[in-house]
Amino acid sequence: MRVQHLDQMIDQKSILKDLTFSLNKNEIVGLIGRNGSGKTTIFQTIAGQYLLNDGELFIDDVNIAQHPEKRQEIFYINEKENFLLNYSLDKINQFYRAAYPKFNQDLFLDLLKTHQLSKRLIYKRLSKGMQGLFLMILAIASNATYLLLDEPFDGLDVIVRKQVIGLLVENLSQSNRSALIASHNLNELEGIIDRVLVLKDQTIVQDYRLETLREQARKIQFVFKAKKVPEIVKQHSKVIQIQGRVVTALFEQFPEELATEILNYEPILFEELPLTLEDLFEANLSRVKLMEDE
Structure with a gap:
């Protein structure tokens, strides 16, 4: 059809x-x-x-x-x-x-x-x-x-x-x-x-x-030293949740090069979490936005 x-x-x-x-x-x-x-x-x-x-x-x-x-x-x-x-x-x-x-x-x-x-x-x-x-x-x-x-x-x-x-x-x-x-x-x-x-x-x-999504996508939780989230994260991800300084984001593509570049910012927390259908719903349909500098 x-x-x-x-x-x-x-x-x-x-x-x-x-x-x-x-x-x-x-x-x-x-x-x-x-x-x-x-x-x-x-x-x-x-x-x-x-x-x-x-x-x-x-x-x-x-x-x-x-x-x-x-x-x-x-x-x-x-x-x-x-x-x-x-x-x-x-x-x-x-x-x-x-x-x-x-x-x-x-x-x-x-x-x-x-x-x-x-x-x-x-x-x-x-x-x-x-x-x-x-x-x-x-x-x-x-x-x-x-x-x-x-x-x-x-x-x-x-x-x-x-x-x-x-x-x-x-x-x-x-x-x-x-x-x-x-x-x-x-x-x-x-x-x-x-x-x-x-x-x-x-x-x-x-x-x-x-x-395919399970093979390629990643759900990552971050905390960065600086209050501003690196631009590379904003460009390559969709935000699922923000709690204080903890940002959880969905990357539909997450090659090793991208992971390495993000790790160069020395995040305090960098943890991969299980990806669910609910995450796709929130990433695409919620209105959560990444915070800018205060």
Whole structure:
């Protein structure tokens, strides 16, 4: 899937601008951004709940505007506008079997049985956790190539969350499919994603491949003798946190030459710390700035 130069306005207000990214098969991608940054709007637009104001969407190099049937390759449920609430799981099953030609009914029934969910149950009477589990079963059984999952772990207890994550990872690893997940639960997200897209100022500002980032990037904590942080640190890093004179910064590239040059300033403290997805969030989306001379 390719999203190219997508613009979206809602109620005369610009929400997304020049948004460009791709989803490859056989990968799980995280989408992170501040509250209200437009993550749900991205899902709604890709899924066809909003018309494109500008830009193009391709699946297998086919423009969806010209071939709307390709949307059968996309699975998305908008929980805020969920028409499923008053229906039984059996009735919901019928809707989605009609909507998705490749729906795997045997897998659907098997997963319901495994997780002790009766088809007679009414969706709105399920607990939050069981609703989340059922939606993941529905997404997997749809056999759609691209799963758009908006806060799929929200409100789930530890046990159900592990079940939901296990279902997703197990089934996607066995198929030629992809998932785009928006979640505030960065710890859970970090353990399952291959890439992370950072949404800021109405567009995608970073596209990190986590394996590459872990090889190349470093999170370093410094304390320098002088109050001023060396210019080389400012030029090559993004600040994660400042506590007094202690500066914690993310270096997306940290070659030996750079480390040597920083050590020439004889920092009182120079310590490498484990890099997390939360660090990427703070480095790209917080407003922390390095201090200048007093």
